[in-house]
Amino acid sequence: MVVRPAMLYGAKCWPLKEKHNIKLSIAEMRMLKWMRGLTLRDRIRNEHIRKKVGVVPMTYKIRESRLRWFGHVKCQPPDDPDRRVIVLDLTYVKRG
Numbered sequence: 001m002v003v004r005p006a007m008l009y010g011a012k013c014w015p016l017k018e019k020h021n022i023k024l025s026i027a028e029m030r031m032l033k034w035m036r037g038l039t040l041r042d043r044i045r046n047e048h049i050r051k052k053v054g055v056v057p058m059t060y061k062i063r064e065s066r067l068r069w070f071g072h073v074k075c076q077p078p079d080d081p082d083r084r085v086i087v088l089d090l091t092y093v094k095r096g
Helices: 002-005 016-036 047-051 058-074 081-086
Strands: none
Touching: 002 016, 002 058, 016 047, 016 058, 058 081
């Protein structure tokens, strides 16, 4: 209950790549296996461990926190700096 929120602190603004997602899921599964007293020799699938512990994958939680943050940004007035970035027109911007 304590480690997962600490791992996800500030996840709403992380620029996550796929390799970061993989590292987070590996760390999560190590903790869950340690919590259940399992080893690799037990050969239990990750989905079964998550179901027994009752948690969803960490990538779902990161997506949920980002969508929650996006909802807060959408409620701000249109002239707010965060909101202006959303409606920014990039048609004439060259990528370097």
